[in-house]
Amino acid sequence: MSMSYEMSRSQIRRLDCWRLPFSLLLLAFWEAGSGQVHYSVLEEAKHGTFVGRIAQDLGLELAELVPRRFRVASKERGDLLEVNLQNGILFVNSRIDREELCGRSLECSLHLEVIVDRPLQVFHVEVEVRDINDNPPxxxxxxxxxxxxxxxxxxxxxxxxxxxxxxxxxxxxxxxxxxxxxxxxxxxxxxxxxxxxxxxxxxxxxxxxxxxxxxxxxxxxxxxxxxxxxxxxxxxxxxxxxxxxxxxxxxxxxxxxxxxxxxxxxxxxxxxxxxxxxxxxxxxxxxxxxxxxxxxxxxxxxxxxxxxxxxxxxxxxxxxxxxxxxxxxxxxxxxxxxxxxxxxxxDANDNAPEVTVTSLSLPVPEDAPLGTVIALISVSDRDSGANGQVTCSLSPHAPFKLVSTFKNYYSLVLDGALDRESVERYAVVVTARDGGAPALSATASVRVEVADVNDNAPAFAQAEHTVFVRENNAPGCHIFTVSARDADAGENARVSYSLVERRVGERALSSYVSVHAESGRVHALQPLDREELELLTVQVSARDGGAPPLGSNVTLQVFVLDENDNAPALLAAGGGLGGGGGPGALSPSSLVARGLGAGQVVAKVRAVDADSGYNAWLSYELAPEAGAARSPFRVGLYTGEVSTARALDEADAARQRLLVLVRDHGEPALTATATLLLSLVDGGQAPKASSRAAAEGAAGARAALVDVNVYLIVAICAVSSLLVLTLLLYAALRCSAPPSQGACAAGKPVLVCSSAVGSWSYSQQRRQRVCSGEGPPKADLMAFSPCLPQSGEESFNPSSDVSY
CATH class of the missing domain: 2.60.40.60 (Cadherins)
Incomplete structure (x- = not known):
């Protein structure tokens, strides 16, 4: 069956009359329904992640979403976001990769069109995709x-x-x-x-x-x-x-x-x-x-x-x-x-403003006053009207500002204090923006160099250094290098060094040390003798090349370390030095009764060493000459006491000649020798000698006792002072960097072992004056703690004499 429709001209005219009002009404509904909503979401968000209540934000009822055919359209991967029509929620539907969507663009958004029918409405929704750190370098x-x-x-x-x-x-x-x-x-x-x-x-x-x-x-x-x-x-x-x-x-x-x-x-x-x-x-x-x-x-x-x-x-x-x-x-x-x-x-623009830096006053001294003109800037724009009206701004934040001097002419002037040590140069950007829509702009960079003035003195890393130098150093030996840094530049930062002159005893400090003006290397001009000089305080001044120059000082505490350069010296019976300590020095002969048993003291050798510490620790032994192994006498290793090794009998020779070797513990060791002549007599033939020896022995014991008491008091005071000095030095070293040592610095410290026989040994030296320029003279004292006795050695005897 076929149907045909015919329409009269009058019907057509009536439809044409209704068409125009209907179109206008539809356009009005369209414009009334237009709008824009903005959301944001992180990239790589999981499926179902909430973005926004889009229906509520657009003013739509949930019940009318389905009847009005609510739908979302997008030109850019519309499957990334979806709307649940049951609750009006916008959610993530599939994986969002910001780099895939927008590459390296700073702005990245998804633009959605929301459409509803009956009546027709179109809404614009923009969803910004925010970047996360999901890409490694x-x-x-x-x-x-x-x-x-x-x-x-x-x-x-x-x-x-x-x-x-x-x-x-x-x-x-x-x-x-x-x-x-x-x-x-x-x-x-x-x-x-x-x-x-x-x-x-x-x-x-x-x-x-x-x-x-x-x-x-x-x-x-x-x-x-x-x-x-x-x-x-x-x-x-x-x-x-x-x-x-x-x-x-x-x-x-x-x-x-x-x-x-x-x-x-x-x-x-x-x-x-x-x-x-x-x-x-x-x-x-x-x-x-x-x-x-x-x-x-x-x-x-x-x-x-x-x-x-x-x-x-x-x-x-x-x-x-x-x-x-x-x-x-x-x-x-x-x-x-x-x-x-x-x-x-x-960017391809029509006519952007132009910025010209016409004059520069560079560099700018860091002490320049506020208001100093640094540059003249002119701007122009070939456009006219609002598009040709240009305004200037300065960025980033810096101690400068723009001052308008005439139409389109500006001065860049100083608006804050400058400090070259903090900022050496500034790069400021002058931005010219016209009044167009959208506005066009142009920029010009002005690099402002800050000139240095001498406002910083040379500075040392620390105010005091401790330096150790061995005595008998070579003349001209490098002992330390001082270094100061100046935060200024050029001549203002060129540092020169000099010695702060003073008197050290009867001599000038410059006769002992010198300082290189450019490198700061400190040299010893002559060999140092610890027995004369234990501490030398050196003050070095650093001055820069500015006008006027600025400076600062550093102090060097130079400690002279002992070398084994003094041989032991023998003491005569009266307490003074005898024989010069040379080999073969003879002591008076003594009479010894043949009836003496083993272990009886018959004589004593005394010696001192001008060195200190390990170099002054003395030991005594019989020289290994012919027959020494069969000698009926022996000598205490650390006491110097000569005693009988066994009972004396008629077979022993009437005259005994003993050669005692005195040795210190330095490297290499230095020695001295003493010769003792002992005459063996029968018990009945030496009563006077025995009485005389007993009397002398008693007097010597009383004198030794007095000497021991005096020395013990001195030793206790010296040990206490040494302990306090050690604690102070340890605290100072802990609070400062480890001291640098020059070519003449001391080697590794030597561990001093105590006596093998557990006896005490003191080194009584002449009193040394510490050349720091102040304070009383000090005396060196060395004490060794007792050890266990070994076989064949003599044991520790608390009542034995202490040798000085």
């Missing part, structure tokens, strides 16, 4: 190989291939670390744009014979939380010879390009030169890296160094490129030089 090269000549000087720089991070903001701010080593430090970017190139800085000279190659680990960590890292191995080969590296005119080139520049557009021509001749001076150019990584945006002619555009440049995608270029000569092995081309992409 990535090096384009897993291993970077460097060829470095062993003759490279410290402070040489070697550029490295840096890392890139697909995230944005803080999550893409990279911090570089270098594995521990003795030769290189890392020079890494510190600004937020990270336009500065990562490079190695040589801090210690290389030696190929000792270190032919180095393997280091370069780590890049982002500033996200949690921190993500990437690594690159650095393989450094040290070359045995060195020639000349190719050198660019500039280490860093800055270029600005307009976006959408055509392919093959000329960017700049690089020029590197090599001081070599022939094939070693022929240079080829190559691109090492382009950051951000991806499709190469530029090409480089390897022969003439021309850089050209390789593809479409998009300002909204990438505003800045860092192109790393290497110039390599054709030598064997080849040498390379490096530079960085910083390409800034400019």
């Amino acid at each position: 990535v090096f384009s090269l897993g291993e970077q190989k460097l060829l470095i000549w062993e003759s490279k000087q410290p402070e040489s720089h070697f550029p490295l291939e840096g890392a890139s991070d697909a995230d944005i903001g803080e999550n893409a701010l990279l911090i570089y670390r270098l594995s521990q080593n003795d030769y290189f430090s890392l020079d890494s970017p510190t600004n937020s744009k990270q336009t500065k190139r990562v490079s190695l800085t040589l801090i210690k000279s290389l030696d190929r014979e000792k270190t032919p190659e180095l393997h280091l680990l370069l780590t890049a960590a982002d500033a996200g939380k949690p921190e993500l890292t990437g690594t690159s191995q650095l393989s450094i080969q040290v070359l045995d010879v060195n020639d000349n590296d190719p050198e660019f005119d500039q280490s860093e080139y800055k270029v600005k390009l307009t976006e959408n520049a055509a392919k093959e557009t000329f960017v700049l021509k690089l020029n590197a030169t090599d001081r070599d001749e022939g094939i070693n001076g022929e240079i080829t150019y190559s691109l090492r890296a382009i950051k951000p990584t991806g499709t190469p945006a530029f090409t480089l002619d390897e022969h003439n160094g021309e850089v050209k555009v390789n593809g479409t440049l998009d300002y909204e995608e990438t505003k800045f490129y860092e192109v790393e270029v290497q110039a390599t000569d054709k030598g064997n092995p080849p040498m390379a030089g490096h530079c960085t081309v910083l390409v800034e992409i400019l």
Whole structure:
């Protein structure tokens, strides 16, 4: 069955009359229903993550969502977000990767269109996708190989291939670390744009014979939380010879390009030169890296160094490129030089304001008064009306301000105090913005250098140093190096050293030591004798080269350490030195009764040593001459007492000659000898001698007892003083850095062992004056704690005499 419909002309006219009002009504409903809602969601959010109550925010009832055919349309991956028609909630439907959606763009949003029917309404919803730290830093090269000549000087720089991070903001701010080593430090970017190139800085000279190659680990960590890292191995080969590296005119080139520049557009021509001749001076150019990584945006002619555009440049995608270029000569092995081309992409605008710095007054002294004019700045715009009305602002925060002097003319003036030691230079940006919609702007950078004035005195790391020097040093011996640092620059930071003159006893301090004016090296001008001088206080002054000069002082406490340069000296029976301590010194002969038993003391040898400590610890022994092994006498190892080794009998010779060897414990040991003549007589033949010996023995015992008491009192006082001095010195050393020692410094400390027989030994020296210029003279005292006796040695006898 077929049906046909016919319509009269009058019916058609009536429909035409209704069509126009209906269209206007539909358009009104459309506009009334239009709106925009903004949400935000983190990338990588899980399925079902709540985004927003879209129905409630759009003013729709939940019951009318299904009848009115509520639906969401999107031009960008519409399956990422979904709406629950039961509760009107917008939620995450599938994985959202911000880097996949928007790359490195700072702004990333999903634009949704929400449509409902009866009546027709369209709503615009914008969902911002926020970045999370889900991408670690990535090096384009897993291993970077460097060829470095062993003759490279410290402070040489070697550029490295840096890392890139697909995230944005803080999550893409990279911090570089270098594995521990003795030769290189890392020079890494510190600004937020990270336009500065990562490079190695040589801090210690290389030696190929000792270190032919180095393997280091370069780590890049982002500033996200949690921190993500990437690594690159650095393989450094040290070359045995060195020639000349190719050198660019500039280490860093800055270029600005307009976006959408055509392919093959000329960017700049690089020029590197090599001081070599022939094939070693022929240079080829190559691109090492382009950051951000991806499709190469530029090409480089390897022969003439021309850089050209390789593809479409998009300002909204990438505003800045860092192109790393290497110039390599054709030598064997080849040498390379490096530079960085910083390409800034400019937005394609109509007529942006122009900023011109017409005059600069640089550098600015750090003590310049407020209001000092630093630069004159003029701005202009070829547009007219509101689009040509330009206003200027200054950034970042700095001690400067802009003062308008005339229409479109400004002065950059000082608005705060300057301190070169805190900030050496400022980079301020003048921004000119027009009144258009949208507004267009332009910027100009002004680098303000701060000139130094002499407002900082040289400073020592510490106010006092302790130095140890052995006596009998060579004249001109280096004993210490003082060093002061001045925070100023130039002549204001050039430090010179001088000795603060004073009197040391009867002589000037400059007769003992001298200070090099430039290096600060302190030298001993003459040999020092500890027996005359134990402590020398030296004060060094540091002055800078400013006008007027500023200065400070440091004090050196120079302690003279003892050397074994004094041989033992024998004491006569009266207590004074006898015989000069030379070999073969004779003592008076003594009569000994033949009836004496073993262990009877018949004589005593006394000696002293002018040295101190271990060098003054004396021991006594019989010289190993013929028949000494069968001698009926023996000598105390540390007391010097001569006693019978066995009972005397008729077989013993009537005259006994004993040679006693006195030895100190220095290295090498010094000795003295004493000769004792003993006459053996029958018991009945020596009553007078015995009486005389007994009387002399009693008198000697009383004198020794008095001497012992006096010496013990002196010893107790000296030990107490030594203990207090030791505690003070220990506290001072703990609070300061370990003292540096010069070429004449003492060796390792010697551990002094106690006597093998457990006796005491004192070294009574002449009283020494400590040449610090103050205080009373001091006496040296050395005491050894008792040890267990060994077989064949004499045991400790508390009543025995103490030898001085």
